[in-house]
Amino acid sequence: MTGAQAAGAGPREADSAAASAVKAMQADGRHAEARERYTELVLRHQRRAGRIAYHYLRDSAEVDEAVQDAFVKAYSHLSTFREELPFEVWFTRILINGCLDRIKARTRRERWIVSMPDTGGTDRDFAERTPGHGPSPEDQVLARERREQLAEALGKLPDRQRLVIMLSHYEGCTSREVSAITGLNESTVRVHLFRAIRKLRGLLTEDGRGTS
Amino acid sequence: MGLLKPHLDDAACAGVWADRWALGGAESDGPGETHLRDCGPCRARFAAFSGWLDTVRLDARAEADEAMTIERLAAQRAQIARRLEALDHPARVISFPRHAAPVAAPTGGGRAWIASAAAAGLVVGLGLGQWMNFTPAxxxxxxxxxxxxxxxxxxxxxxxxxxxxxxxxxxxxxxxxxxxxxxxxxxxxxxxxxxxxxxxxxxxxxxxx
Known part of the structure; x- marks a missing residue:
């Protein structure tokens, strides 16, 4: 059904082995080697971490910081990592907690700071409008509009539903992994997923926005 | 009997989809699955529903991937590496200005010498002062x-x-x-x-x- 479910346990075992090795190196004081080995984990999970953080924060600069913080925090707390849990699950929990903290901080900031009005086009927009070899400008505009609507609909979901659909559907986590990341039991995860899909469908099709 | 059952609406499709996900892709024994086996239009509707969900996933991932370009990821990796290195090394004190002699705190011996010299100077000064005062006498x-x-x-x-x-x-x-x-x-x-x-x-x- 999803990529990760189909993909066997190979990468997960490799993650756990790498994490354990880094942990042992840190304990022995071989820090340079530990950092070198940890880079392997960073490479493997960086893009996925960026995607998850982006769904929460929707700001590239803040996503950068959140992902960096999560990797640094995971490295410095690797001694608390338990091998029976996949590294991916443990790391994702750190990342999501960091994103939620940032959202809270942002909400507090926005309570006091009046945002500047949106001035519309930017240099990037102009570059995207220029003809090229990719999709036509019309297709690009439609795709962007669709993504904005999707993001808006996703933002309207309750936190847990959003988290569950993001992990299960977008990132291809299994029911057990989502349960481990969220701390919910598997049947509750299934209920949240069902409600999230139903609500998303309603939000995206009520104005004729759906793609079906 | 199957034809008498109501057709699957969006909510029922979502239920069937969530059940399959929870079972790792396997079909469940729920009423929705049973109906899908018997009803062609509902099978088509469910296929369209699954297609819509796939589109949603692809859109969401594409948007995030667009924001996180290769260059940005490389810069992020470099920054992570720098921060990890900083974790393993204590902070260094940078001398300023560059060519100036470092300001060193006097050692214990030096401090004792200064104190002795000051005390001796005081005694000699007092003695001289007394001597000069009494000379005219x-x-x-x-x-x-x-x-x-x-x-x-x-x-x-x-x-x-x-x-x-x-x-x-x-x-x-x-x-x-x-x-x-x-x-x-x-x-x-x-x-x-x-x-x-x-x-x-x-x-x-x-x-x-």
Whole structure:
């Protein structure tokens, strides 16, 4: 059904082995080697971490910081990592907690700071409008509009539903992994997923926005 | 019987989809699955529903991937590496300005030497001060420095021609100060000028009384 479910346990075992090795190196004081080995984990999970953080924060600069913080925090707390849990699950929990903290901080900031009005086009927009070899400008505009609507609909979901659909559907986590990341039991995860899909469908099709 | 069951709406499709996900892709024994097996239009509707969900996933992932470009990811990796390295090394103190000698705190030995030198300097200074104060007493004139106190006590008679001394009890404070100031200044006049000094009025000869 999803990529990760189909993909066997190979990468997960490799993650756990790498994490354990880094942990042992840190304990022995071989820090340079530990950092070198940890880079392997960073490479493997960086893009996925960026995607998850982006769904929460929707700001590239803040996503950068959140992902960096999560990797640094995971490295410095690797001694608390338990091998029976996949590294991916443990790391994702750190990342999501960091994103939620940032959202809270942002909400507090926005309570006091009046945002500047949106001035519309930017240099990037102009570059995207220029003809090229990719999709036509019309297709690009439609795709962007669709993504904005999707993001808006996703933002309207309750936190847990959003988290569950993001992990299960977008990132291809299994029911057990989502349960481990969220701390919910598997049947509750299934209920949240069902409600999230139903609500998303309603939000995206009520104005004729759906793609079906 | 299957045809009498209501067709699957979006909510039912979502339920079937969530059940399959929870079972890792396997079909469940729920009523929705049973209906799907028997009903062609609902199978088509469910396929369209699954397609819509796939589109949603692809859109969401594409948007995030667009924001996180290869260059951005590389810069992020470099930044992570720097931060990890900083974790393993304690902070360094950078000297400023670059070529200036480092400001070192004096060591214990140096501090003791400075203290000894200061104490010795103080003792030598005090000794020299005392010696210089008492040197004029050798020629007998400095004795007059003690005079004000003795005069004040009424134990010494004033030298004739220099001043008229009254008992301390009869002098005003101002006069006492004047006399005390006058005695040393006269004692410092050299012998060769004593006569000239005696016939010349000075500013100190003014008697407030």
């Amino acid at each position: 050798a020629d007998g004139r400095a004795v007059s420095e003690a005079a004000p106190q003795q005069i004040a006590r009424g134990t010494v008679a004033a030298e004739p021609g220099l001043m008229s001394v009254q008992p301390a009890s009869q002098l005003s404070d101002e006069a006492q100060l004047y006399e005390a100031d006058l005695l040393p200044s006269q004692a410092r006049v050299p012998e060769s000028l004593q006569y000239l000094n005696a016939i010349t009025p000075g500013s100190r000869d003014y008697d407030p009384r």
